Amino acid sequence: MRFSLYSLLTIAALVTAAEAASVTVSDAWFRALPGKLPAAGYFSVTNAGRGPVALTGAQSPGCGMLMLHMTHNMGGMMQMMAVEQVEVPAGGHVAFAPGGYHLMCTEPAAALKPGANVPVTLRFSDGSQLNAIFAVRTATGR
Numbered sequence: 001m002r003f004s005l006y007s008l009l010t011i012a013a014l015v016t017a018a019e020a021a022s023v024t025v026s027d028a029w030f031r032a033l034p035g036k037l038p039a040a041g042y043f044s045v046t047n048a049g050r051g052p053v054a055l056t057g058a059q060s061p062g063c064g065m066l067m068l069h070m071t072h073n074m075g076g077m078m079q080m081m082a083v084e085q086v087e088v089p090a091g092g093h094v095a096f097a098p099g100g101y102h103l104m105c106t107e108p109a110a111a112l113k114p115g116a117n118v119p120v121t122l123r124f125s126d127g128s129q130l131n132a133i134f135a136v137r138t139a140t141g142r
């Protein structure tokens with residue numbers, strides 16, 4: 001009895017690990033601005049799993065704070081707002097791109113300069129985390 005319960009728990013743990021591995025990140029980069037201006041982070045997140053998963057947060061040693069933001073048009077004025085989470089549908093992807101969702105890196109560290117690579121940890125609603133390398137580019141995206 002005790003042994004079979006242990007087996008079930010082991011299987012549950014393996015399934016959780018497999019689901020975490022079904023989320024991938026690509027085309028990750030930061031747009032660095034001069035001085036201490038916040039840098040925006042862009043990437044594409046793909047969910048190959050069977051259920052939806054939400055991106056709930058991010059952190060990086062290159063940033064004082066790293067927040068989920070969305071740019072939206074309010075009467076012709078582009079404004080940014082913080083968002084709690086961004087859902088990635090099962091079998092789908094969400095693009096964090098200029099004009100839409102982005103990561104907002106406040107108090108960028110000295111290491112966050114064009115040509116550098118900066119690690120970012122993304123947190124998801126299922127408790128999993130994903131480490132991604134963001135390439136730092138200039139204000140023009142180069």
Ligand SMILES: [Cu+2]
Nearest residue numbers: 069070080104
């Ligand atoms: Cu922002």
